[in-house]
Amino acid sequence: MVRVLVLTKNILAEEVITKKLQHLNYEVFCSTSILEELQSTGHMSELVNYFPIIIIGETISSYELEIMLPKLKKQGQRILREMDHPLSEDEKGQLLNHGLSGYVQSNDSIESLRENLAEVMASYQNHEPGEVEAYLEEEPRGISAITLINLSTLELQVLEKLRSKPGEIISRDELCMTLWGNVSQSRLAQLSSLVKNIKLKLEMLEIDKEVIQTIWGKGYRVMQDSIVQNK
Numbered sequence: 001m002v003r004v005l006v007l008t009k010n011i012l013a014e015e016v017i018t019k020k021l022q023h024l025n026y027e028v029f030c031s032t033s034i035l036e037e038l039q040s041t042g043h044m045s046e047l048v049n050y051f052p053i054i055i056i057g058e059t060i061s062s063y064e065l066e067i068m069l070p071k072l073k074k075q076g077q078r079i080l081r082e083m084d085h086p087l088s089e090d091e092k093g094q095l096l097n098h099g100l101s102g103y104v105q106s107n108d109s110i111e112s113l114r115e116n117l118a119e120v121m122a123s124y125q126n127h128e129p130g131e132v133e134a135y136l137e138e139e140p141r142g143i144s145a146i147t148l149i150n151l152s153t154l155e156l157q158v159l160e161k162l163r164s165k166p167g168e169i170i171s172r173d174e175l176c177m178t179l180w181g182n183v184s185q186s187r188l189a190q191l192s193s194l195v196k197n198i199k200l201k202l203e204m205l206e207i208d209k210e211v212i213q214t215i216w217g218k219g220y221r222v223m224q225d226s227i228v229q230n231k
Contacts, residue, residue: 002121003050006030006082007038008057011157012181017055017082017106017113024114029156030057032178033164039064044071047160051077052124053117055104058082066098073099078124080104154179155198158191162212162222171219195220 004026006014011030021028034045048054054077056065065081072079078101087095087103095103101120104113161178162170175191176183195212202211213221 001025001027002052002117003027003029004053004055004117005034005048005051006055006057007035007060008032009035009059010057011178013059014057014106017104017108020106020108020110020113021117023110024117026053026117027153029153029160031157031160033160035060037164038068038071042071048072048077053078053080053120055080055082058084058106069099078120080120082106152197155194155201158194159198159212159222162220166222169215169219169221175219 004021006018006028008014008030009032011032014030018028018030029051031047034047037043037045054072056068056079060068069079079099081095081100081103083103083105086105092103101123102116104116108116157179158175161175172188172191173183176187179191180187195214199210199212211222213223215221
């Protein structure tokens with residue numbers, strides 16, 4: 001299964017294209033926290049290295065994209081721009097000149113999206129080994145590897161949100177807003193189930209210490225000094 005990272009300012013805005021990608025058996029991770037970290041600090045989350053395809057959501061302006069691209073292009077992945085309209089040949093040429101691999105639309109048909117991404121993925125698989133492969137070989141099997149191999153998309157989003165503020169308590173309401181854009185009793189119950197599943201999966205991998213701490217009445221936090229490795 002191929003992993004696709006969608007960088008966006010609003011996860012809910014990506015529901016249509018996310019469902020189409022999942023229908024095509026892509027593992028999709030939409031993230032606002034990776035985008036915010038990149039824009040505010042210039043730091044690229046190590047999670048990015050595990051996604052061969054990155055889609056820049058249409059909620060991100062062209063100006064913001066130009067600022068991010070130099071950093072993103074260093075990672076070696078194929079970068080696609082999400083657009084809300086078909087592009088002319090000149091516009092397509094401009095995208096390629098900026099180092100992007102192409103574009104997608106949320107209203108693309110399943111067939112069109114399938115063929116587009118198959119071509120993009122083929123070009124990625126044929127590229128010369130570089131920084132991404134070397135990084136993956138040297139990277140210890142810590143939180144990042146565990147989340148991508150063992151967790152569902154929602155579970156991964158919970159852990160990534162907590163990891164964006166290590167040592168800080170993030171309320172259950174804030175986590176619900178991040179995942180679904182609303183808070184209700186059913187969403188809170190679903191969140192509890194997601195956190196429980198994450199903890200169980202980490203325990204099954206024989207993690208040495210508690211990674212996610214529940215602060216009753218307040219929320220959850222990832223321990224700031226946690227070093228997570230398989231035994």
